[in-house]
Amino acid sequence: MRFYFGDRAGIPNSGRPEIIAGMRELRVLVALAAFAASAAAVAQLKTLKPGWNLFSPQQDIQLGQEAKAEVDKTKPIVHDSRIDGYIAGLGKHLAASPRAGSFPFTFQVINDKSVNAFALPGGPVFINTATIVAAQNEAQLAGVIAHEMSHVALRHGTHEASKGRAVELIAGLAGATTGQSMLGSLARVGINLGANSVLLHYSRDAESQADYNGAEILADSGYDPVEMARFFQLLQTKSSEGRIAQFLSDHPTPGNRVKAVEEEVSYMPKRTYKTDSPEFHRIQALVKALPAPPAPAPAPAAKPGE
Numbered sequence: 001m002r003f004y005f006g007d008r009a010g011i012p013n014s015g016r017p018e019i020i021a022g023m024r025e026l027r028v029l030v031a032l033a034a035f036a037a038s039a040a041a042v043a044q045l046k047t048l049k050p051g052w053n054l055f056s057p058q059q060d061i062q063l064g065q066e067a068k069a070e071v072d073k074t075k076p077i078v079h080d081s082r083i084d085g086y087i088a089g090l091g092k093h094l095a096a097s098p099r100a101g102s103f104p105f106t107f108q109v110i111n112d113k114s115v116n117a118f119a120l121p122g123g124p125v126f127i128n129t130a131t132i133v134a135a136q137n138e139a140q141l142a143g144v145i146a147h148e149m150s151h152v153a154l155r156h157g158t159h160e161a162s163k164g165r166a167v168e169l170i171a172g173l174a175g176a177t178t179g180q181s182m183l184g185s186l187a188r189v190g191i192n193l194g195a196n197s198v199l200l201h202y203s204r205d206a207e208s209q210a211d212y213n214g215a216e217i218l219a220d221s222g223y224d225p226v227e228m229a230r231f232f233q234l235l236q237t238k239s240s241e242g243r244i245a246q247f248l249s250d251h252p253t254p255g256n257r258v259k260a261v262e263e264e265v266s267y268m269p270k271r272t273y274k275t276d277s278p279e280f281h282r283i284q285a286l287v288k289a290l291p292a293p294p295a296p297a298p299a300p301a302a303k304p305g306e
């Protein structure tokens with residue numbers, strides 16, 4: 001904010017101590033008002049909690065590990081120490097936010113031309129190479145990861161599964177004894193919770209929550225939270241492209257994401273955010289130079305009872 005007492009009135013500032021004193025007073029008042037406004041606004045930020053769930057947090061972890069083993073076997077996971085190291089570092093930095101919860105997160109990149117990212121219950125996060133290429137800056141990539149971590153922290157996957165077939169689920173979970181496959185026990189009661197199941201299809205409500213919580217993780221980590229919403233909005237405008245369809249089907253848009261996050265940010269204390277880094281662009285170039293992903297293998301026929 002600028003004041004024009006001196007120039008506008010044609011009076012040099014240095015010669016009028018009462019005006020300088022007045023300006024000081026005004027500055028103090030403006031600062032106090034801003035502080036009061038930000039203190040009131042901070043009080044309005046929500047702390048989201050996981051919803052109703054038939055699984056225990058420990059069962060989230062077990063289920064996620066079993067589904068992750070499926071992904072590791074069937075998807076072309078990138079093994080490049082520079083790319084893996086960068087994603088793991090970025091993920092670890094975001095996981096330090098208290099909003100990320102305490103699940104044991106892991107971060108892996110899948111060589112895949114479709115823009116997508118997903119997270120399994122209890123911590124495994126996967127990011128497709130096309131998502132890293134599509135992101136315009138580091139904050140947008142961090143935003144996708146923070147959004148996925150929020151689905152984990154808020155336990156959306158097992159919450160969705162719990163809402164489906166509660167009676168069978170209770171029987172299946174009761175039958176899952178220590179040391180046995182949880183996916184197997186659930187399959188015996190007719191429930192498939194593998195990596196391509198309901199675990200990855202979220203409601204619009206869950207999407208809003210993941211955006212909200214993700215924005216807080218980003219802000220805690222020093223990234224501009226609006227970049228996350230901008231990236232999702234960008235994907236929305238390109239939704240006719242087939243390579244984006246899966247992401248939007250798994251993460252249905254809950255309305256104007258940019259506006260929602262901007263409103264949330266207005267409740268946060270003012271800070272200077274980071275948007276980009278040279279490291280991100282180096283990694284993006286490495287990802288672009290990766291060999292083309294192998295053609296997807298035909299899906300194996302489902303074998304009941306396994």
Ligand SMILES: [Zn+2]
Pocket residue numbers: 147151202206207210250251
């Ligand atoms: Zn989502």
